[in-house]
Amino acid sequence: MNPKITRFIAEKNPATPCLVVDVDEVEARYRALGQALPQARIYYAVKANPARPILDRLVGLGSCFDAASWEEVSLCLQAGADPAAISFGNTVKKVSAIRAAYEAGVRMFVFDCREELEKLARHAPGSRVYCRLLVDNYAAEWPLSRKFGTTVESARDLMLAARDMGLDPYGLSFHVGSQQLSAEAYEVAIARVASLFTDLSAAGLDLRMINLGGGFPIRYREDVPEIDHFAEAIFGAMTEHFGNAMPDMLVEPGRFIVGEAGVVHTEVVLVSARGRTDGLRWVYLDIGRFGGLAETENESIRYAIRTGRDGAPSGPVALAGPTCDGADILYEKTRYDLPLDLESGEVIDLLGTGAYVSTYCSTRFNGFAPLAEHYI
Amino acid sequence: MNPKITRFIAEKNPATPCLVVDVDEVEARYRALGQALPQARIYYAVKANPARPILDRLVGLGSCFDAASWEEVSLCLQAGADPAAISFGNTVKKVSAIRAAYEAGVRMFVFDCREELEKLARHAPGSRVYCRLLVDNYAAEWPLSRKFGTTVESARDLMLAARDMGLDPYGLSFHVGSQQLSAEAYEVAIARVASLFTDLSAAGLDLRMINLGGGFPIRYREDVPEIDHFAEAIFGAMTEHFGNAMPDMLVEPGRFIVGEAGVVHTEVVLVSARGRTDGLRWVYLDIGRFGGLAETENESIRYAIRTGRDGAPSGPVALAGPTCDGADILYEKTRYDLPLDLESGEVIDLLGTGAYVSTYCSTRFNGFAPLAEHYI
Structure with missing residues (x-):
């Protein structure tokens, strides 16, 4: 067990139940991911733990943030995050939340259907938008698949529509599921995204970003593959499909950073x-x-x-x-x-x-x- | 839809999401249950909704209370409940919670194993105790069975042990599961309890109470049997098994009162x-x-x-x-x-x-x- 936490519990004997978090360990995990995958910008998934000491530390480290709601956007701003470093990463957003985030300076939003895209065009004009693809979650211990994401065919139409609506069609995202144990899940998803990049390029639209989501596993009772294993698979797949024309790479770890x-x-x-x-x-x-x-x-x-x-x-x-x-x-x-x-x-x-x-x-x-x- | 709530929403247009509760309807349900089953004392299951306006109203109506924790005991006391009208109805209680409730005057506790009984003997001496039996939850939409309750054989031993420990072995309880659609579930459970009453009487211990738990269903999308249907089945089974030597009857409705x-x-x-x-x-x-x-x-x-x-x-x-x-x-x-x-x-x-x-x-x-x- 983490020695700093062991010492804290021994010395303070805190009332139970309680959660004790070592913020230095949060920093260490953030740095470890950054070293393993230096090509990617880290958007911390605030929903994993939105406590102010964690946000403060991550703001200090230059992290970006993946917010699930206007309330989480607001927490990041209160901790000093630059609104340009915040992605509004929930495919389901109230109009009032879109407006509030836009007014606060947030300019990146996800969507996975036409109705949400229309909301964004109207209430967050000109923003960068990215479309979430549905991918297989088969090896994830906490799968996310049924509720979110769209097909490659639909994403193609929607990205073209985004351009026509005056939005900035920035890229594509996927989520392989939380606590994902298979690096192959990322490889398969990257291949799918890459083919859509090619399709859209042929249609005159050049995307510039891939959001790889989160899902990197942590140790519970059993060992899991190291982050380097995932990083190598991801970078290998990215190199294979994009060569020198590498798009922006975003990752949205939550569990991996704080778990x-x-x-x-x-x-x-x-x-x-x-x-x-x-x-x-x-x-x-x-x-x-x-x-x-x-x-x-x-x-x-x-x-x-x-x-x-x-x-x-x-x-x-x-x-x-x-x-x-x-x-x-x-x-x-x-x-x-x-x-x-x-x-x-x-x-x-x-x-x-x-x-x-x-x-x-x-x-x-x-x-x-x-x-x-x-x-x- | 409840006309008072319809009017409130139309007039106030409250921000969503919100819960609107008609406290008069709570009173009406409390009264309806009392009329259907006048032989029973009603212990409102505070966990169903512990809001102060509900507790206040029920205290005014003379209700008793089934509390799941010291915190719920405390809420009832704050609303003016008599500690003698409170049952500490969780089979799993911290020693600190038992002590706090006992010091506040609570004198009725449930248990379903020897370890818990020993805690009660030590920290709530002389209190009325009742043992929770495991019964079938088959027709309940929200079953409760695996985690709680003990066998008839074990309950027999435990009630005798309770007497030896200086506690007051008051009676037996069961829970047929929440949103229980079958009145037969109560009949079967009452028969089981009655046979244990007889057994214990032969062993020189006369129990005086049956706690029938809650579980009475409410209307969601489909009609459910009326409370009178359950009351008749319960009273019929009680009469069949106890005749004129009717024990105290307690019920612990939660969903039925506030749902x-x-x-x-x-x-x-x-x-x-x-x-x-x-x-x-x-x-x-x-x-x-x-x-x-x-x-x-x-x-x-x-x-x-x-x-x-x-x-x-x-x-x-x-x-x-x-x-x-x-x-x-x-x-x-x-x-x-x-x-x-x-x-x-x-x-x-x-x-x-x-x-x-x-x-x-x-x-x-x-x-x-x-x-x-x-x-x-």
Whole structure:
């Protein structure tokens, strides 16, 4: 576990549940990605964790930002981000949000259908726009595919329409899904984008940008390929398809930047075999699916757990949250083992929880206050 | 749609998304349940909607309260509830929460395993305790079964142990699942509880209470059996099994009391066929699964939708929320039809949203502020 966070918890003994994030680790991850993929501009996906200390640090490092809403645009501006460094990256935007962002100086917007493009033409005239393509999410642990993106054929028409509407048809984007384990997913998507670049060029429209989205995986319970592996695959595919005419490359990492920088510190509320004789115990924590661990839905994201006695004799457990909701179960099918003498009142840590935890947290489900956050 | 809420929305034109709750309707539902089942004391399940105007009204009506946490106990006390009218109804409680509730005068607690019972014996000595039995949730639209409850055999041992620990072994509870459509589920559970009453009586322990839980369904898109139907089945089963020696009967309705009293007023952010030629349009609202509509997970709860032009020519839609999360889809498999000329910027209403919406809402996922609430 991150030594700075370990020390903070030991010294401060913060009330549980809480999220502790090492902002230096955020910086280290940002720098690591920049080194692995120096050709790309990094647009941090603010939705992964919009905490001010993270935004402040990233603004200082020269990061750009991918905002999902006007509210996130506003958070970036408050942290000192240049509006020219902000992409409004949600394909679904209220007119009021488009207007507010445009008035604040934001000039880059995504879309994936004609109706959204028409909104942009009207309320963000002249802006750079890019179209999101639908691509395969097959190897992603948190897939994103059904709701967003359009076909190559439709994107072609829409980019030409964007020009006719007085917008600046800047480029194309795709998302291979979050926590994507296969570099091939990027290669396949880049090939598809490249063919559309060629098509549109033949139609007299030269695109200048590829937004590769995010999806770079982090370590939960198992090792994942290093970022260099993805970077090499991406750069290889880009070189193969674009040669010397390399377009602007954007990436939108969220989980990769903040995930491993965070630890959720939680208390065991109850441990019980509940009358079972097969050795399985139920362990109830003071945080669950509705306290921020929403990505445990369907046991998709499987966090690593640290106790004060790792290595002690252990046995299988099911893990659940503290609410009266029957759906508030973290892991029942996935095998987890915890110390045999684990007891109510003990504190344990969930690693890799810096991303998509503080914001999913409910306002007060079952009366529980939102997750406390510490940025160190 | 509720005429008071219709008028409020027409007159005030509140910003979307928001929840509007008719507190008079809450009272009407409370009274209707009391009339249908006069033998039972009503413990309102605070988790369904803990808003102060609702608690105030129910305190005034003499309701008791089922609290899921110390924080909910505290909300009830702030609204003027008598601590003797509060049941701490979560089988999973922190020691600090048990202590705080006990110190505040709460004397009724649930448990479903020995470890929790031991906590109660130590930190809430002498309190009334009741044991939650595991029962079948098969006809519930939002089942609760796996995480809670114990077997009849285990409950027998635990109730005897409770007596030995100096607690007051008051009774038994079960939950047939939320939005339960079958009255038979109650009948089966009552029979099981009754047999355990008999067993324990033979062992020298006379229980005095049955907590029937909640689960009474409300109307979403389809009619559901009237509350009288459930009340008759329950009273019939109770009479059959207990005759003149009727124990105290408790019910813990949440959804039934507040669900139909609420309407979510939402704006259509985008409507698009997204290149499809089969007539299906995607409709994106400014509220989704992470803005409070968590019960649309797996399309479990299917809200009725009202537009300003119901009856106009309509066609099939998929419905999704406003976030960049691919999981933020409300209905894709369930058939919904909306007007063919539905447009971005229109407001529509989701009915039956008074329960389990305001509290599931995330603190700020994708930057969106928590759902605004209006109690009228």
